[in-house]
Amino acid sequence: MAVTLAEVAAHAGVSSATVSRVLNGGHPVAGSTRTRVEQAIEELGYIANGPARALAAATSDLVGVLVHDVADSFFGILAGSFQKALAPTGQGDGRRLAVVCNTEGVPSAELDYLALLEGQRAGGVVLTGGAVEEPHHSAALTARISRMALAGTRVVLCGRPPLSVPAALPVATVMFDDHGGAFRLAEHLLTLGHRRIAYVAGPPGLSTTRERLAGHTAALRRHDPALPDACAPLTVHAGFERSAGYDATRELLRRGAPFTAVAAANDTVAAGVAAALGEAGKRIPEDVSVAGFDDLPFSVDTAPALTTVRVPLREAGVLAAQLVTGRRAAPPGRITTLPTELMVRASTAPPPREGSRP
Amino acid sequence: MAVTLAEVAAHAGVSSATVSRVLNGGHPVAGSTRTRVEQAIEELGYIANGPARALAAATSDLVGVLVHDVADSFFGILAGSFQKALAPTGQGDGRRLAVVCNTEGVPSAELDYLALLEGQRAGGVVLTGGAVEEPHHSAALTARISRMALAGTRVVLCGRPPLSVPAALPVATVMFDDHGGAFRLAEHLLTLGHRRIAYVAGPPGLSTTRERLAGHTAALRRHDPALPDACAPLTVHAGFERSAGYDATRELLRRGAPFTAVAAANDTVAAGVAAALGEAGKRIPEDVSVAGFDDLPFSVDTAPALTTVRVPLREAGVLAAQLVTGRRAAPPGRITTLPTELMVRASTAPPPREGSRP
DNA sequence: GATGCGTATGAAAGCGCTTTCCACGATCCT
DNA sequence: AGGATCGTGGAAAGCGCTTTCATACGCATC
Structure with a gap:
């Protein structure tokens, strides 16, 4: 059906081994031969058979x-x-x-x-x-x-x-550098004056979740060794979807423990957090600050634009x-x-x- | 290196053809034989060689x-x-x-x-x-x-x-149904009372651009045969990126022709439109209505949430x-x-x- | 009991490529 | 000048699978 290496070889008047060599390099081929082969490939519209190549080359x-x-x-x-x-x-x-x-x-x-x-x-x-x-x-x-x-x-x-x-x-x-990013984000929140910072973490047992949470906690601890403990009840684990952020925030709100900022596992979760907060009548950032992670494209278009950590x-x-x-x-x-x-x-x-x- | 069909066959005491048959079905294989082969596959941890299979099966x-x-x-x-x-x-x-x-x-x-x-x-x-x-x-x-x-x-x-x-x-x-979606969106705008509707279309020459613009125009025409012509100067072509919407809107604003609504080629473009409008001091939707297309996930999180057309x-x-x-x-x-x-x-x-x- | 059919399996011929192994000149070097 | 070296290209052996084709068996048929 399709054009094969052998046909190209015949057309160019060389052996199929030679055609293979001009195709893959590695073995020296004379300039004139190479030209002839390339022309044959062009003329016949040869398309290499991937599976055959893969089988032979392993x-x-x-x-x-x-x-x-x-x-x-x-x-x-x-x-x-x-x-x-x-x-x-x-x-x-x-x-x-x-x-x-x-x-x-x-x-x-x-x-x-x-x-x-x-x-x-x-x-x-x-x-x-x-x-x-x-x-x-x-x-x-x-x-x-x-x-x-x-x-x-x-x-x-x-x-x-x-x-x-x-x-x-x-x-x-x-x-x-998830750890560093989360650290600097928490520092930013602390510098603004926040002390009761909720954290909507990703699924437990996931490396990313651990890194980000660790960076966050490290910043709190650095500021005040007692702060991580004080904020611990404000930390909840959820998924990475918007709905997870929404649900987690409702839960946080329901518990009644006061907080002035929420850092989320990522931007998508942060969007859910913001939605739940908005529904509860909280203004962002006047009443509660919200931060995401990843800096996905949409984070500049949310209301208000999301403070986050850019991940390259x-x-x-x-x-x-x-x-x-x-x-x-x-x-x-x-x-x-x-x-x-x-x-x-x-x-x-x-x-x-x-x-x-x- | 890896386990091959032949090894599985030997292990099961059958020919490789038989193993191939239990793997691919199509040919009858006795139940006992099949069981034996499946067990051999399991025991040896056989993983089929894709390229070989593809080569033989074309x-x-x-x-x-x-x-x-x-x-x-x-x-x-x-x-x-x-x-x-x-x-x-x-x-x-x-x-x-x-x-x-x-x-x-x-x-x-x-x-x-x-x-x-x-x-x-x-x-x-x-x-x-x-x-x-x-x-x-x-x-x-x-x-x-x-x-x-x-x-x-x-x-x-x-x-x-x-x-x-x-x-x-x-x-x-x-x-x-891009045409229908654009049609209904334009109808929605018309029903709200808009008459000077700007349209930030996608790249010219693209089928999607054509369909959506056609639906939009058809709705305008249906409302008032003269409307498409009146709105034509308000139609600009741009890319499908956010920046395209931003730039196009700035251009529209610069031209000075008044409009009360902007329909964009898609949600991403609409985000750019909204950003440009916001910078120009226009409130959405009080001063200008904005609509997108596609209903991408972020469209519920923009400020305000974006009217759009859901594409399944x-x-x-x-x-x-x-x-x-x-x-x-x-x-x-x-x-x-x-x-x-x-x-x-x-x-x-x-x-x-x-x-x-x- | 010979004939026929359908079912289950094996033998073997590729699928189209890469790559080793060799052969052949031409170019070196001493 | 003779052998070693280098650059170039061909022959052929697979790579691991699918798929005819052929075979062997069992059973119903006459």
């Missing part, structure tokens, strides 16, 4: 990217910039294809997709999103990743803690693409931490003066 | 999904629900992998990715997003799609007009997955049009009374 042009959910802007932006960086300007090397898998953060789904990708002989895999921190799961994950890496698949962990694999394996990690998703996607393709070598410790940045906007302000609004 | 488990940009929520949601529907409950058939490609809507990029997918022997391809309406491009696209379809690749066009291919080819189309992205993704896998047959005309729904929220209201605020 590695494919596929690169897997595991995300919690591409529909979530956080992952959409990450996956988007990753995919774009994977196919650089339509260059000859740019035939790599990104396979995106929604894992919902479920460990078994991650393992299943990795098995599929291993079966596809994926040239690389990038795992994004917080990791479920459970010994059994991470052991299984480490095992599978080690096996894939041993077989030559380049692995990049993005936004999750490194896994302990032998240093010889091609496994790199790109982290976000695009940069991470590009970096992950470079690492997973080998265009860039992993740094010495094989782990790169990308900085986060506090974005102060209108949703945070000094707390209302005591008794100014009961 | 079709792979890969399904391509072309989007303008997954980082855009519109496409992220579409691609996300599509991917999820592709891997149904980890079922045996659920080994299909989604390859997402950001085309930026550029025809040549679409063709390039299709070539790559053709080379990968993708089992299916879904093209999403408005199509660039240019004879040369659509001819090239039709040709490539026909060829792929002829080779057995199932094709789904989603959110773009059908292509004229022979009826025997497995090409289906899922459309959104999740439903479309699921449908596309069913069509592309053959789990669902295309309807008689091979085209399904999904309804859109007007979502009236706080950003639209009656226009200010004449002279009430100069």
Whole structure:
């Protein structure tokens, strides 16, 4: 049906081995021969058979990217910039294809997709999103990743803690400074004068949740060793969706413990928090300050614009693409931490003066 | 290295042909044999080699999904629900992998990715997003799609007009009722009393832009045949990004032609419109009403919440997955049009009374 | 009991590519 | 000048699977 290598070879008057060589490089081919072959490829409209190539070479042009959910802007932006960086300007090397898998953060789904990708002989895999921190799961994950890496698949962990694999394996990690970001955000709130700061954390057991909460708590503690304890009752765990922030806030409100600021696990949750607060008649930021995390695009369009922490998703996607393709070598410790940045906007302000609004 | 079919066969005491048969079905296999084979697969931790399978079967488990940009929520949601529907409950058939490609809507990029997918022997391809309406491009696209379809690749066009291919080819189309949605949105504005309605359209030459603008114009015309002409100077074309809406609105404002409402190509553009309006001291909706399109998640969190038109992205993704896998047959005309729904929220209201605020 | 059919399995031929192994000139070097 | 070296290209052996084709068996049929 389709044009094959052999046909191109016949058309160019060379052996199929030669055509393969001009296609893949690595082996010297005379200029004139190369030209002839390239012309034959052009004339016949040859399109390489990926599966055949992958079978013979024991590695494919596929690169897997595991995300919690591409529909979530956080992952959409990450996956988007990753995919774009994977196919650089339509260059000859740019035939790599990104396979995106929604894992919902479920460990078994991650393992299943990795098995599929291993079966596809994926040239690389990038795992994004917080990791479920459970010994059994991470052991299984480490095992599978080690096996894939041993077989030559380049692995990049993005936004999750490194896994302990032998240093010889091609496994790199790109982290976000979640801890630092949460720390600076809490500091910002403290500086404004807030003391009763509620925190709507992400799902428990997730690395991201832990990092952000830890940074937050560290800032409180630094300010006043007793503050974390005082604020502990104001900390609730929820999901990463808007509704989780909404529900958590209603719950907080219902409990009646006073607070003058709410920091959320991410911007989406913060939107839910703001909605619940608004319904309860609280003005933002006059009555309660609200802060998010991630700095997703919509955070400038909320009312008021959301104070948040910028997470360099695009940069991470590009970096992950470079690492997973080998265009860039992993740094010495094989782990790169990308900085986060506090974005102060209108949703945070000094707390209302005591008794100014009961 | 990895466990192969032959090893499984040896372990189970059967031929590799038999193992292949239990794996793929289609051929009768005795119950006892099947059990033995399944046990061997389990014991050895066999993972099928995708490329080998694809090479032999001339079709792979890969399904391509072309989007303008997954980082855009519109496409992220579409691609996300599509991917999820592709891997149904980890079922045996659920080994299909989604390859997402950001085309930026550029025809040549679409063709390039299709070539790559053709080379990968993708089992299916879904093209999403408005199509660039240019004879040369659509001819090239039709040709490539026909060829792929002829080779057995199932094709789904989603959110773009059908292509004229022979009826025997497995090409289906899922459309959104953009025209109807835009029509009802304009009607809503008219009913509120607006007459000078600005329209920030998408890029010219794109099917989506045309459909939405046509629906909008049709509603104006229906109300008053002269209205479209009166509003024409208030129609500007821009991109689909927030900044495009911002810039377009500044331009509109600069021109000085009065308007009491702005309908935007989509929600993201509407956010830019609202920002520009706000900077210019216009209150929404008191001074100017603003409406978007798509009903992306953030549209309920803007200030005020955005009146828009819901586009059933999740439903479309699921449908596309069913069509592309053959789990669902295309309807008689091979085209399904999904309804859109007007979502009236706080950003639209009656226009200010004449002279009430100069 | 010979004939026929349907069912369950094996043998083996590829699928289209990569890659080792070799062969052949041409170019060096001493 | 002779052998070593280098650059270039061909032959052929797979890579791990699917899929005819052929075979063998069991059972109903006449």
